[in-house]
Amino acid sequence: MPQDRTALNSIALNRRDLVAAAAALALGSVLPGQAFAQKKIVLGFSQVGAESEWRTANTESIKAAAKDAGIELKFSDAQQKQENQIKAIRAFIAQKVDVIAFSPVVESGWDNVLREAKAAKIPVVLTDRAVNSKDTSLYVTFMGSDFVEEGRKAGRWLVDKMKDQKGEVRIVELQGTVGSAPAIDRKKGFEEIIKADPKFKIVRSQTGDFTRAKGKEVMEAFLKAEGKGINVLYAHNDDMAIGAIQAIEEAGLKPAKDITIISIDAVKGAFEAMIAGKLNVSVECSPLLGPQLMTAVKDIVAGKTIPKRIETVESIFPMETAAAEFPKRKY
Numbered sequence: 001m002p003q004d005r006t007a008l009n010s011i012a013l014n015r016r017d018l019v020a021a022a023a024a025l026a027l028g029s030v031l032p033g034q035a036f037a038q039k040k041i042v043l044g045f046s047q048v049g050a051e052s053e054w055r056t057a058n059t060e061s062i063k064a065a066a067k068d069a070g071i072e073l074k075f076s077d078a079q080q081k082q083e084n085q086i087k088a089i090r091a092f093i094a095q096k097v098d099v100i101a102f103s104p105v106v107e108s109g110w111d112n113v114l115r116e117a118k119a120a121k122i123p124v125v126l127t128d129r130a131v132n133s134k135d136t137s138l139y140v141t142f143m144g145s146d147f148v149e150e151g152r153k154a155g156r157w158l159v160d161k162m163k164d165q166k167g168e169v170r171i172v173e174l175q176g177t178v179g180s181a182p183a184i185d186r187k188k189g190f191e192e193i194i195k196a197d198p199k200f201k202i203v204r205s206q207t208g209d210f211t212r213a214k215g216k217e218v219m220e221a222f223l224k225a226e227g228k229g230i231n232v233l234y235a236h237n238d239d240m241a242i243g244a245i246q247a248i249e250e251a252g253l254k255p256a257k258d259i260t261i262i263s264i265d266a267v268k269g270a271f272e273a274m275i276a277g278k279l280n281v282s283v284e285c286s287p288l289l290g291p292q293l294m295t296a297v298k299d300i301v302a303g304k305t306i307p308k309r310i311e312t313v314e315s316i317f318p319m320e321t322a323a324a325e326f327p328k329r330k331y
């Protein structure tokens with residue numbers, strides 16, 4: 001009577017399993033279905049808010065990249081308030097996350113909470129925006145754009161556009177959030193370039209807080225004060241430029257023709273405005289930091305050394321290139 005084949009098979013299977021498991025362990029690999037529980041990395045992320053198209057794309061990039069990387073993401077939206085970010089960071093410390101990352105809404109006021117993270121031995125990554133702390137041991141790396149260079153790119157484009165302009169070039173400026181790194185640095189880079197020629201004059205400059213609504217409101221005030229005396233609008237982001245375009249049209253003027261408009265981010269709304277002939281140029285500021293952040297988080301947890309500064313490479317898009325570029329855009 002042939003022995004019970006099923007029983008024979010199951011013994012063979014078990015033996016084979018044992019050999020395979022031993023080999024897998026020896027090789028450091030893990031068999032499907034026998035994955036040994038590896039603790040998931042937990043990342044606490046405090047986001048500025050949801051103030052602009054750029055921020056939305058940045059949040060989407062971080063959430064998608066965490067999922068792809070198998071990292072557990074604890075995400076907090078600070079609604080553009082520093083006190084909410086500080087609260088979130090303290091909560092991450094209490095939860096003993098593996099790494100904390102955040103985009104600081106403003107440059108200053110972070111030393112105390114970052115010292116608390118350091119005391120708790122939780123590494124911190126700055127994404128998108130920097131802090132102005134003198135103690136650079138309070139964070140492992142700062143990854144994001146060079147905002148001063150973005151401002152220089154905007155200035156160089158304007159100087160070239162106006163090279164044959166003889167008279168005064170009167171500029172109004174919509175600044176980003178007061179005290180934020182992008183607002184401080186984009187102003188600095190732009191002024192560094194235009195100061196070479198005294199014909200360029202910034203006649204009005206005020207914050208629009210990176211939002212469409214505030215950008216429109218402030219541009220309405222500029223138009224009321226300056227009438228037809230505005231030649232150029234320099235907006236620190238596309239959302240404020242798009243709000244300002246509405247105000248310019250409601251004032252009976254032609255955006256990008258009566259008033260040359262320069263902005264920064266190069267989000268979808270900017271390409272749509274350029275294709276419609278209402279925005280002259282947008283300097284790229286990529287929000288797609290998610291994959292780089294997750295790589296850095298994994299490297300930090302693995303004990304690897306990472307550069308103190310990881311800079312995103314970016315371009316500039318004048319309206320003449322917008323239609324061709326738009327289909328290729330990822331945000």
Ligand code: GZL
Pocket residue numbers: 051052053054055128129144145182210236237238239264265285
């Ligand atoms: C820049 C980012 C800025 C964007 C704005 O990296 O911090 O914040 O330019 C966003 O659109 O609100």
